[in-house]
Amino acid sequence: MEARIKTVPPVLKAVAPLMEDGHSHESISRAVSDVVLEMPMPRPWYATISVGLILLSILGISTAILFWEGLGLWGINNPVGWGFAIVNLVWWIGIGHAGTLISAILLLFNQDWRTAINRFAEAMTLFAVMCAGIFPLLHVGRPWAIFFILPYPNTMALWPQFRSPLLWDVFAISTYFTVSLLFWYTGLIPDLATLRDRMPKGIARSIYGFFALGWRGSARHWFRYEMAYILLGGMSAPLVVSVHTIVSFDFAVSVIPGWHTTIFPPYFVAGAIYSGFAMVLTIMIPAREWFGMKDFITLRHLDNMAKVMLATGLVVCYGYGCELFFAWYSGSDYERTMMWYRGFESPFAWVYLCLLLCNLVTPQFLWIKWMRITPIPLFIISIIVNIGMWLERFVIVVTSLRRDYLPSSWGTYTPTIFDWAAYIGSIGLFLTMMCLFVKFLPMISIFELRLQHHLMKRGEIR
Amino acid sequence: MAHQEHHTDEAQVFGLIAEFDEADQLLSAASKAYAAGYRTMDAYSPFPIHGLSEAIGFNKTYVSLFTLIGGLSGTATAIFMQWFASSIHYPYHIGGKPFFSWPSFMPITFELTILFGAFSALGSMLLLNGLPRHHHPVFNAKRFERASNDGFFLCIEQTDVQYDKEKTTAFLQGLNPVEVSEVLD
Numbered sequence: 001m002e003a004r005i006k007t008v009p010p011v012l013k014a015v016a017p018l019m020e021d022g023h024s025h026e027s028i029s030r031a032v033s034d035v036v037l038e039m040p041m042p043r044p045w046y047a048t049i050s051v052g053l054i055l056l057s058i059l060g061i062s063t064a065i066l067f068w069e070g071l072g073l074w075g076i077n078n079p080v081g082w083g084f085a086i087v088n089l090v091w092w093i094g095i096g097h098a099g100t101l102i103s104a105i106l107l108l109f110n111q112d113w114r115t116a117i118n119r120f121a122e123a124m125t126l127f128a129v130m131c132a133g134i135f136p137l138l139h140v141g142r143p144w145a146i147f148f149i150l151p152y153p154n155t156m157a158l159w160p161q162f163r164s165p166l167l168w169d170v171f172a173i174s175t176y177f178t179v180s181l182l183f184w185y186t187g188l189i190p191d192l193a194t195l196r197d198r199m200p201k202g203i204a205r206s207i208y209g210f211f212a213l214g215w216r217g218s219a220r221h222w223f224r225y226e227m228a229y230i231l232l233g234g235m236s237a238p239l240v241v242s243v244h245t246i247v248s249f250d251f252a253v254s255v256i257p258g259w260h261t262t263i264f265p266p267y268f269v270a271g272a273i274y275s276g277f278a279m280v281l282t283i284m285i286p287a288r289e290w291f292g293m294k295d296f297i298t299l300r301h302l303d304n305m306a307k308v309m310l311a312t313g314l315v316v317c318y319g320y321g322c323e324l325f326f327a328w329y330s331g332s333d334y335e336r337t338m339m340w341y342r343g344f345e346s347p348f349a350w351v352y353l354c355l356l357l358c359n360l361v362t363p364q365f366l367w368i369k370w371m372r373i374t375p376i377p378l379f380i381i382s383i384i385v386n387i388g389m390w391l392e393r394f395v396i397v398v399t400s401l402r403r404d405y406l407p408s409s410w411g412t413y414t415p416t417i418f419d420w421a422a423y424i425g426s427i428g429l430f431l432t433m434m435c436l437f438v439k440f441l442p443m444i445s446i447f448e449l450r451l452q453h454h455l456m457k458r459g460e461i462r
Numbered sequence: 463m464a465h466q467e468h469h470t471d472e473a474q475v476f477g478l479i480a481e482f483d484e485a486d487q488l489l490s491a492a493s494k495a496y497a498a499g500y501r502t503m504d505a506y507s508p509f510p511i512h513g514l515s516e517a518i519g520f521n522k523t524y525v526s527l528f529t530l531i532g533g534l535s536g537t538a539t540a541i542f543m544q545w546f547a548s549s550i551h552y553p554y555h556i557g558g559k560p561f562f563s564w565p566s567f568m569p570i571t572f573e574l575t576i577l578f579g580a581f582s583a584l585g586s587m588l589l590l591n592g593l594p595r596h597h598h599p600v601f602n603a604k605r606f607e608r609a610s611n612d613g614f615f616l617c618i619e620q621t622d623v624q625y626d627k628e629k630t631t632a633f634l635q636g637l638n639p640v641e642v643s644e645v646l647d
Contacts, residue, residue: 025612036591059478161543162566163548163556163566168570175574178577182583185584194508197607214594214596216606217506217507218504218517219492219507219514219515219517219518219520220504220518222507223510223521223523224591227525227587228584228587231525232580232584235533235583237578238572239575242573297580388542451509451510
């Protein structure tokens with residue numbers, strides 16, 4: 001284990017250290033746990049959770065009306081049966097990819113800079129997957145019968161269709177949520193023990209103590225813990241890749257023009273990581289300001305995340321190129337016509353143009369170092385990328401469905417106010433959950449920061 | 463709770479604990495204690511210190527074995543479920559394809575493998591660690607709340623064959639700790 005750490009190559013010309021100087025184990029524990037224990041929440045936190053709760057109530061009200069009246073309130077129709085619900089599902093699931101990527105894949109590659117951001121990103125993953133989960137629930141139209149998608153023994157002796165990508169999706173997303181939750185909780189156990197030990201006696205302490213499971217930091221426990229953690233990381237890494245692959249099968253396994261391509265799985269996974277890192281930056285840049293975490297989440301972290309965004313952004317651009325090339329090279333009139341409509345003739349041609357501006361042009365600014373290490377421009381870029389990735393999913397879902405093989409079944413799609421209400425409402429759910437998370441749980445993994453501090457002091461990492 | 467079986471008067475004591483300020487001090491103290499022949503002991507630290515569990519003579523986790531078994535049972539469950547549903551319980555023809563069309567069963571098989579494996583990894587880690595646990599005598603130690611913050615502890619337990627109050631205290635004092643104290647059961 002010792003040797004493994006020592007083989008890390010030195011960071012060449014890093015823009016900032018992993019952690020600012022002048023910290024001790026005690027000051028790390030204090031800085032992170034005081035947000036939970038003592039610090040009055042900063043004003044922007046109240047503003048954010050207020051916006052979150054307002055949007056969440058829009059979700060609640062619009063969903064209640066939707067259940068009462070039925071799916072006709074949405075703009076979906078025949079042939080465009082998928083509309084906003086699936087656009088949002090794919091968008092949120094994609095966002096949810098950054099967390100487990102950071103915590104699992106960067107763990108396996110021994111990237112030290114994951115330490116300060118993994119907890120936050122994993123929480124974001126969980127909440128994004130929750131937001132994603134709402135949409136299929138609403139979209140089935142009969143949410144009270146949603147359990148039909150599960151393979152449970154029933155009196156009708158019926159089983160779900162195991163050969164359908166839509167059912168694979170159920171398994172992929174629910175497994176992803178569950179495993180992400182286990183991974184997140186495993187990481188939290190020692191930190192919950194820290195909170196337990198720093199709290200005055202009372203109900204709150206009992207609750208934190210309950211979830212800390214009696215953790216006492218024993219060397220034997222740490223040994224098994226690290227083994228379990230690396231195994232969870234090893235299993236989560238292929239899981240992350242599988243989830244958006246399976247989501248892309250929903251499209252690629254069908255025969256709709258514009259969907260039936262082999263580039264979809266890698267292109268979706270790259271897009272997911274791209275949008276996920278964008279969302280991590282969107283919420284982490286303000287959070288590190290408001291909660292005084294700049295010592296731990298340094299410009300080095302922003303720089304690295306921006307680089308991952310640039311790299312995955314380029315893969316996404318390659319995906320766009322492939323889509324166009326495949327449509328032309330297939331020689332299929334339907335593919336070519338659909339692509340032509342997508343770019344020039346459909347009422348959504350401007351959406352495709354905006355998508356290219358957001359996802360093709362914007363990330364190129366990240367070649368400039370100043371853009372990567374200055375929070376405000378980086379924040380703006382991350383927002384634009386989030387919008388761009390949403391538009392991408394809109395283009396994929398809507399422009400393909402509205403023009404399939406038979407002109408007699410052509411149609412179009414106009415989202416209604418209920419589509420928009422569910423969408424912004426899910427953002428409200430996300431904001432609310434993030435605010436509650438930073439209030440009640442340590443937003444940075446404290447024990448890993450201590451380990452990082454220890455290794456930095458010994459000069460093993462910088 | 464092995465120590466409770468020896469309930470004599472002196473068994474009110476759980477062990478002797480030495481407190482250190484630095485991780486490296488704890489690591490060398492643990493190695494010295496092991497070299498001096500102590501075996502029933504444990505070290506406590508606020509973060510995982512590489513080599514510490516080996517220093518106290520503990521280097522086998524069965525977590526990976528349990529995880530493998532758990533993961534494979536997920537594989538088996540998924541294949542069995544899909545085979546049973548599609549070939550035995552509710553077979554139907556789709557375009558002349560075989561009932562057990564295994565390639566299309568792979569995504570779910572993969573997901574269940576990971577799901578079962580993840581539960582086994584966390585579950586076996588907790589089970590082997592004896593967690594969750596309501597109380598442990600080491601929490602009675604002075605300033606033990608530092609073990610989840612910035613303190614490093616080495617506790618030689620009273621059940622160790624070499625345990626002797628005077629000699630063990632002297633030994634621990636020789637390791638240059640902040641303080642050596644008795645932990646009550």
